[in-house]
Amino acid sequence: MAGKIASGFVIFRKHSEKIEYLLLQTSYGIQHWTPPKGHLDPGESELKAAFRETMEESGLLKEDLKVYEDCKKVLNYEVKGKPKTVYYWLAELINPRAEVKLSDEHQDFKWLEIEEAMKYADYKDMRELLLDFEKYVKSLK
Template sequence: MTLRACGLIIFRKLHEVSAAAVGDNIEYLLLQTSYGTHHWTPPKGHVDPGEDDLQTALRETQEEAGLDASQFTILEGFKKELNYTVKGKPKTVIYWLAKMKDNSAEIRLSSEHQAFRWLALNEACKLAGYKDMQTTFREAQQFLCSQA
């Protein structure tokens, strides 16, 4: 059976800029786990019985980062599915892209995480570590730049 998880790639724009400068104006939220290898990831988690994928992403974002759905806008047109193996079992993770409404909103971590950072694309890719997550961040950035 395939494990299924969902989450949000949350970003903020630092200030309003011209379309050409959009890429330099975006920061992504990454959370550092308080267990295992202390890896960095966007808020995400396993789908609970009876829950749909987007409900899971919203619930996990609330639980892990303390952000509720009123604090961000989910962008139409970007949804990314990652498929990989964890401890010998197949896993699917689905991400949506969400823009913060208020850049000063407080991030409140759950016990599952020990730190958070807002990072530009290159730093986010370095901390994310996994190639498929790096690719997802780059695709999100391309999508955002194409929307400007």
Template sequence: MSPTRAAGLVIFRNMNQAVQFLLLQTSYGQHHWTPPKGHVDPGESDWVTALRETKEEAGLSEEELEVYKDISKELHYEVKGKPKIVVYWLAKLKNPDNKVTLSDEHQAMKWLPLPEAQEISGFEDMKQLLADFNEKAKTKLE
């Protein structure tokens, strides 16, 4: 069985020389918190999916972000017994005051520093991804 593919962006902003991550709370299921992401459509690349889903779910376009194409990570896990692969790229919100506009897929959003972001993300692999991306984001605060 080939895995389902999804892609998204782990977006951070610089607030007073500190990294804050954007997490969105789903309006369905367990109401889990996740960076903007979604399923790859047929014929679509992971990269195009990540940009499209970020625009759809958070209202943020590529022009509003500095996306680090060289900083990415794949998560592998199962959903309802089926394998899933999600690739995330790190992205910085150019203007930290830009407004996030949620789609109907999400009911809330938060900008959080690493410990709080890890706590509400709930999954060990996401906690590790956030920790890894936090280290890289700190070098991009200028």
């Protein structure tokens, strides 16, 4: 049996000459911190699901983001003994007036520079993903 598939965005913004990443704290389970992501609906593409889940979980719209489709990473891990695959793309918040509005799935959010984001990321593969995306962001200019 195939495992669960999810997708989302690692969203960054340029703020006062700093690069900050958006992490959301779940309101369930161990209340870990993660970029916005969620499971695909039947027949939905990974990228379409990433936009939908980001809007549902953070209130950020497709128009608020610039997605770097060439900067994508796939994480594979187990949740409660079952396989899960998560597709992440890098996205830049390009609308400075956009506000994060959490769904009931999350209780808090933070914009964090890479060093702080690494402290909030509970899992090794998430820390590696953040570092890979940070390298990409720094290469943009």
